[in-house]
Amino acid sequence: MAEYIAFQLWAFMGGPLRPDRDWKPADSMNDAGGAACLFNARGAEGWELVAVVPQHDANARDGTTYVAHMKRRIAG
Numbered sequence: 001m002a003e004y005i006a007f008q009l010w011a012f013m014g015g016p017l018r019p020d021r022d023w024k025p026a027d028s029m030n031d032a033g034g035a036a037c038l039f040n041a042r043g044a045e046g047w048e049l050v051a052v053v054p055q056h057d058a059n060a061r062d063g064t065t066y067v068a069h070m071k072r073r074i075a076g
Contacts, residue, residue, distance in 0.1 A: 003074050007067065008066065
């Protein structure tokens with residue numbers, strides 16, 4: 001069995017935060033180094049990055065946002 005999480009990557013990598021969402025990432029998470037720290041922290045919890053998928057977003061700087069998908073095994 002596995003569980004999955006997904007999140008918009010650019011919310012953590014320097015893209016502008018959208019005013020219509022209640023995301024409040026820490027300043028240190030709002031750059032590429034912060035995203036690497038995020039992935040490392042999730043990896044330490046057993047999460048594995050499965051894919052980063054582009055997704056149309058009219059509010060994004062270039063019309064595209066990226067969604068990171070991670071999974072981890074759970075006992076059962």
